[in-house]
Amino acid sequence: MTGRTKRQAARSLDAMEWELGLHDWAALPCRSCWNAAHVPDELRRLALARTTDAAKPTGIEYHVFQETWATWTAVPVARVLMAGLTRRTLSPAARHAFLDLLWSFVVADDEEIAEACKDVVRTGLGTLYEEVFSGRAIGTAMFAYWLLDDVDEPARVERLLRDARHLLPEDLHPDPPDAAWPGPHPVRPRARHTR
Numbered sequence: 001m002t003g004r005t006k007r008q009a010a011r012s013l014d015a016m017e018w019e020l021g022l023h024d025w026a027a028l029p030c031r032s033c034w035n036a037a038h039v040p041d042e043l044r045r046l047a048l049a050r051t052t053d054a055a056k057p058t059g060i061e062y063h064v065f066q067e068t069w070a071t072w073t074a075v076p077v078a079r080v081l082m083a084g085l086t087r088r089t090l091s092p093a094a095r096h097a098f099l100d101l102l103w104s105f106v107v108a109d110d111e112e113i114a115e116a117c118k119d120v121v122r123t124g125l126g127t128l129y130e131e132v133f134s135g136r137a138i139g140t141a142m143f144a145y146w147l148l149d150d151v152d153e154p155a156r157v158e159r160l161l162r163d164a165r166h167l168l169p170e171d172l173h174p175d176p177p178d179a180a181w182p183g184p185h186p187v188r189p190r191a192r193h194t195r
């Protein structure tokens with residue numbers, strides 16, 4: 001490390017940590033605990049996961065959301081996830097988990113919570129387009145596509161399909177899976193898409 005990069009590192013902040021610090025988690029609801037005070041550490045753990053197994057959001061599922069219900073804690077969690085996706089060090093497994101969680105939130109039954117989470121996702125459209133364009137992983141690209149299809153303008157999503165179709169799975173409209181957690185080739189869970 002040169003002196004200059006050292007000075008830069010000393011000055012730098014992590015967007016995800018910054019976002020975690022913005023919320024009073026102990027004042028937020030959890031479905032299984034007294035409050036959501038445990039959620040930041042679970043998100044930090046997920047962000048460092050290197051394998052699909054390690055990236056299972058055991059402290060989020062049944063706590064912040066499950067199947068189609070979600071608590072309002074999903075909204076600040078969505079903010080943290082969007083910030084986390086900008087981390088260059090995030091492993092493919094962690095990226096997959098982050099995007100899968102975001103997808104679960106935007107399709108929650110509670111329309112108000114789902115809409116609030118969509119508003120959060122809209123703040124990071126560039127991050128989601130980059131996820132597709134990067135060609136890193138077809139599974140994460142697909143979640144990013146589904147999120148964009150849900151929140152961005154149709155003309156832009158059509159253009160995305162025209163320019164980046166080769167970076168997405170052949171079948172973009174699979175049947176909902178039986179398995180609760182997707183494997184290496186995730187299919188679209190809890191779908192309520194109509195197109």
Ligand SMILES: [Zn+2]
Pocket residue numbers: 030031032033034035036038059063
């Ligand atoms: Zn809990």
